[in-house]
Amino acid sequence: xxxxxxxxxxxxxxxxxxxxxxxxxxxxxxxxxxxxxxxxxxxxxxxxxxxxxxxxxxxxxxxxxxxxxxxxxxxxxxxxxxxxxxxxxxxxxxxxxxxxxxxxxxxxxxxxxxxxxxxxxxxxxxxxxxxxxxxxxxxxxxxxxxxxxxxxxxxxxxxxxxxxxxxxxxxxxxxxxxxxxxxxxxxxxxxxxxxxxxxxxxxxxxxxxxxxxxxxxxxxxxxxxxxxxxxxxxxxxxxxxxxxxxxxxxxxxxxxxxxxxxxxxxxxxxxxxxxxxxxxxxxxxxxxxxxxxxxxxxxxxxxxxxxxxxxxxxxxxxxxxxxxxxxxxxxxxxxxxxxxxxxxxxxxxxxxxxxxxxxxxxxxxxxxxxxxxxxxxxxxxxxxxxxxxxxxxxxxxxxxxxxxxxxxxxxxxxxxxx
Amino acid sequence: xxxxxxxxxxxxxxxxxxxxxxxxxxxxxxxxxxxxxxxxxxxxxxxxxxxxxxxxxxxxxxxxxxxxxxxxxxxxxxxxxxxxxxxxxxxxxxxxxxxxxxxxxxxxxxxxxxxxxxxxxxxxxxxxxxxxxxxxxxxxxxxxxxxxxxxxxxxxxxxxxxxxxxxxxxxxxxxxxxxxxxxxxxxxxxxxxxxxxxxxxxxxxxxxxxxxxxxxxxxxxxxxxxxxxxxxxxxxxxxxxxxxxxxxxxxxxxxxxxxxxxxxxxxxxxxxxxxxxxxxxxxx
Numbered sequence: 001x002x003x004x005x006x007x008x009x010x011x012x013x014x015x016x017x018x019x020x021x022x023x024x025x026x027x028x029x030x031x032x033x034x035x036x037x038x039x040x041x042x043x044x045x046x047x048x049x050x051x052x053x054x055x056x057x058x059x060x061x062x063x064x065x066x067x068x069x070x071x072x073x074x075x076x077x078x079x080x081x082x083x084x085x086x087x088x089x090x091x092x093x094x095x096x097x098x099x100x101x102x103x104x105x106x107x108x109x110x111x112x113x114x115x116x117x118x119x120x121x122x123x124x125x126x127x128x129x130x131x132x133x134x135x136x137x138x139x140x141x142x143x144x145x146x147x148x149x150x151x152x153x154x155x156x157x158x159x160x161x162x163x164x165x166x167x168x169x170x171x172x173x174x175x176x177x178x179x180x181x182x183x184x185x186x187x188x189x190x191x192x193x194x195x196x197x198x199x200x201x202x203x204x205x206x207x208x209x210x211x212x213x214x215x216x217x218x219x220x221x222x223x224x225x226x227x228x229x230x231x232x233x234x235x236x237x238x239x240x241x242x243x244x245x246x247x248x249x250x251x252x253x254x255x256x257x258x259x260x261x262x263x264x265x266x267x268x269x270x271x272x273x274x275x276x277x278x279x280x281x282x283x284x285x286x287x288x289x290x291x292x293x294x295x296x297x298x299x300x301x302x303x304x305x306x307x308x309x310x311x312x313x314x315x316x317x318x319x320x321x322x323x324x325x326x327x328x329x330x331x332x333x334x335x336x337x338x339x340x341x342x343x344x345x346x347x348x349x350x351x352x353x354x355x356x357x358x359x360x361x362x363x364x365x366x367x368x369x370x371x372x373x374x375x376x377x378x379x380x381x382x383x384x385x386x387x388x389x390x391x392x393x394x395x396x397x398x399x400x401x402x403x404x405x406x407x408x409x410x411x412x413x414x415x416x417x418x
Numbered sequence: 419x420x421x422x423x424x425x426x427x428x429x430x431x432x433x434x435x436x437x438x439x440x441x442x443x444x445x446x447x448x449x450x451x452x453x454x455x456x457x458x459x460x461x462x463x464x465x466x467x468x469x470x471x472x473x474x475x476x477x478x479x480x481x482x483x484x485x486x487x488x489x490x491x492x493x494x495x496x497x498x499x500x501x502x503x504x505x506x507x508x509x510x511x512x513x514x515x516x517x518x519x520x521x522x523x524x525x526x527x528x529x530x531x532x533x534x535x536x537x538x539x540x541x542x543x544x545x546x547x548x549x550x551x552x553x554x555x556x557x558x559x560x561x562x563x564x565x566x567x568x569x570x571x572x573x574x575x576x577x578x579x580x581x582x583x584x585x586x587x588x589x590x591x592x593x594x595x596x597x598x599x600x601x602x603x604x605x606x607x608x609x610x611x612x613x614x615x616x617x618x619x620x621x622x623x624x625x626x627x628x629x630x631x632x633x634x635x636x637x638x639x640x641x642x643x644x645x646x647x648x649x650x651x652x653x654x655x656x657x658x659x660x661x662x663x664x665x666x667x668x669x670x671x672x673x674x675x676x677x678x679x680x681x682x683x684x685x686x687x688x689x690x691x692x693x694x695x696x697x698x699x700x701x702x
Contacts, residue, residue: 112661119457119664143664146458215559223662257647264564264646277543278563402456409663417650417658418479 059152059179063324072100072326075107075114075130077313080185082346090343094333100326108134110267115140118318122149127320132327134184134313137174138224138397139405141181141314146402150180151317157328158182160335168391169352172312173239174399181314182331185287185343186350188386188394189225189309192274192284192301205233205304207281209252214260218273218282219253221265223412224397225309226253229283232307238398243407250411257415265416274299286383287349294348294374301383303390310350310394345378350386357385451670461667469671477655477672481679484652487566488635491573492581495630496623498574499581503622506582507589521582533572533643540568540644564646572640577633581626588622589615624691632680652676 081104082090091102107130108114114135118128122144135141144150155162161182175181193202197216208217208229219226228238230249241249256262263279271288273279275297289301315334317327334340335352341359344351357379364375378384386394400408451469455461474481506517524532539546540562550556562568592615600610638653645651652672659669 112664116661116664143458215561262647267642269643272537276538276541278541278561402458405663406456406665413658413663414476416647417654418647 059154062151063154063157066325068100068325068329069323070100070326071103071323072132072330073103073105073130073323074327074330075105075133076184077108077134078106080106080134080313080347082342090334090339093339094330098326098329098333100329102330105130111136111138111140115143118149119147122147122318122320125320127322128318130318131321131323132315132317132330134315135181136311136313137172137181138311139400141316142174142399144316145175145180149319151319151321151324152179153182153317153331154328157325158332160332164335164337164340164355165352166354169312173396175314181316183352184313184315184334185347186310186312186352188286188303188350188383188390189220189228189283189311190286190301190303191281191308192289192299193281194274194277195298195300197277197280202281202300202302203305205229205306208283209233209256209259209261211259211261213281215263216278216280217256217261218264218266218270218279219256219262219416220270220283221267221416223409223416225283226265226416227408227412228309228395228397232304232395235306237307238309238395241398243404246408246411250415253412253415257418287347290348290381290383294377303382303386303393305393307393307395308390310396312352312396344384345375348378348381348384350384354385447670447673450666451674453667455667457664457666466667469667470675473668473671474675477652480650480652480655481675483650484635484676485679485683487570487573487641487651488631490570491577491634492627492631494570494574495578495581496626499578499585499626500623503582503585503589507586507592518583518586521579525579529576530639530643533576533639536568536572536575536644537563563644564649566645566649568644569640569649569651572644573634573637576637576640577630580629580633581623584625584629585619585622588619588625592618620691624688627687628684632684635680636676 081088088102088104091104095101114133118133121128135144155178161178165183169183169186171177172183191202191205191208198213207213208219219229227246227249230252231238231241231245233252234245234248236245236249264273266273266282268285268288270279270282270284271292274282274284275292284301286301289299292299293301315327315331317324321327334343337353337355337359340351340353341356341363344353344356345360345363360375360379364372364379367375382390449463450461452463452465452467453461454464454466454469502521506514506521510517538544541547542561542563547556547560547562551558551560562571596614596618597610600614601607605613635651636653638651638657641649641651641654656669656672656676659665659672
């Protein structure tokens with residue numbers, strides 16, 4: 001850690017004075033009775049001038065004068081928190097243990113819309129109404145970090161995270177040293193198929209290019225998701241890929257589209273299409289398919305032999321958070337094995353806490369009937385606790401610079417949005 | 419004195435509303451459309467007019483497709499709405515308002531929900547297609563979803579009332595005595611419709627076209643829910659540019675091109691129809 005005074009000045013500079021001129025301009029507009037117009041201006045986000053993101057060493061400076069307030073406002077995705085009736089047992093336990101009241105909202109539907117909502121407010125230094133939010137590693141989280149919108153974390157307050165989180169879920173390439181984020185849940189993007197229509201076991205990503213399944217293949221709309229799959233099909237590691245590889249991947253996907261294989265490029269509506277039989281095989285997220293299987297649907301999910309994508313939804317603190325200390329407390333709390341286990345039992349994505357597996361097994365031993373079956377399935381499922389061999393084949397999205405993003409989007413979006 | 423001020427006072431709330439939420443954002447978007455940069459490094463005003471050329475060049479397929487879908491959808495709504503409006507205006511008698519309510523009833527349900535319900539209706543193994551496939555009327559791999567037919571169908575369905583209502587209002591205003599007069603002068607029923615009723619109802623059709631063609635062409639929900647890879651409309655592209663790519667200049671340029679194209683189209687249509695004053699016709 002460097003000397004705190006300099007960091008303090010640095011942080012102040014980053015949160016206040018650098019954007020001062022544009023702030024006063026906006027303030028003047030607002031005073032002029034045109035607050036609505038100013039909102040319109042802000043919504044277009046043109047003031048998004050790059051600021052140096054705070055160095056992780058700035059953490060000490062930021063946290064020096066922050067106090068626990070006993071309140072936490074948390075924005076998360078739907079179905080991402082254990083729920084009993086109208087209450088959240090995990091959050092209630094947290095309140096009991098720490099005295100912090102939690103306002104929990106399922107405010108995030110997808111990363112781009114969420115980023116679009118908070119970007120103008122963060123650029124203007126305004127409270128976004130939340131002290132903690134969950135974003136997937138990828139373009140928008142990268143933008144939030146590059147624009148200095150996230151608070152560097154104080155790891156001295158995260159002992160449970162450091163002790164319990166599996167090594168493979170720590171220190172990710174998109175956030176070295178977990179400087180700004182800690183993992184909430186991870187998931188896989190693999191291939192799901194309906195054995196009713198597909199003969200034999202699917203093991204290869206090339207099956208998505210098999211003419212037999214013409215018009216019955218579902219691909220994802222997200223540029224990074226389909227890019228990764230095409231790169232796997234070409235035998236290229238997405239992390240090491242360069243523009244020439246993307247162009248080849250683009251051709252591979254264009255060829256798949258031109259051959260009439262692709263029924264649609266889906267957002268998260270592929271599950272219905274798969275269950276209804278509109279498509280027989282598709283790119284899919286592990287947790288979605290797990291939930292369908294647990295509900296009795298006859299579906300299969302595979303990690304293709306060429307590779308698959310692992311992504312992580314991350315907890316992070318926006319720079320305008322009112323209760324950052326409380327957010328940090330929550331960030332540490334969820335990594336207790338029994339808490340992580342209860343969350344995993346409900347959420348059915350990949351928990352970053354390996355010790356949770358033993359807890360779920362113990363819960364299964366105690367339970368009976370349907371609960372027992374569900375818990376046993378969870379404790380042994382490779383979709384929640386991926387095997388070592390699956391893990392070895394998993395890759396992240398590539399981190400892109402702004403210039404690379406343009407090239408990347410220019411290659412892949414014309415395919416999905418022709 | 420008071421009488422002179424009153425009209426201005428009355429127009430004030432609406433005028434301010436338009437100024438704040440239409441004029442100011444429009445001016446701002448115009449400025450954005452000629453900027454350069456990216457969201458991380460910020461956008462700078464460089465009067466980069468090439469944004470327009472690039473946007474048009476890159477997405478002309480989607481522009482043309484949207485215009486095509488808009489025209490097809492509008493034509494279909496006219497064909498469907500006119501007889502309905504005609505029947506309600508002239509034949510429904512005392513139950514007019516009941517029937518109008520019935521036309522509007524589906525629209526008490528959310529727009530997205532209505533469109534999603536088409537997915538269930540038209541699913542490959544759904545209640546509509548599966549029986550037809552079972553009896554061999556359709557090949558097993560036949561599908562409607564993710565085709566042009568589904569998107570135009572969805573558009574037509576979703577905007578139908580916006581055509582029925584103005585045509586109904588126009589027909590409702592047709593004085594029955596002019597029709598009687600035509601018949602007194604030995605016009606056939608066909609002639610009295612073609613030469614009296616139809617021309618008198620055209621302003622309603624025109625207003626309906628304004629209210630359906632414009633939003634249909636800019637629509638993106640139908641294409642994203644019911645369409646496939648080859649049905650992307652310009653609205654979807656604009657949405658992607660704004661929300662996914664955060665490329666605001668490209669999105670703004672696309673929006674302005676769309677707006678200009680639609681204004682030109684509408685005025686050309688007004689001219690062709692002989693409706694000299696577009697706004698007056700729409701207001702009627």
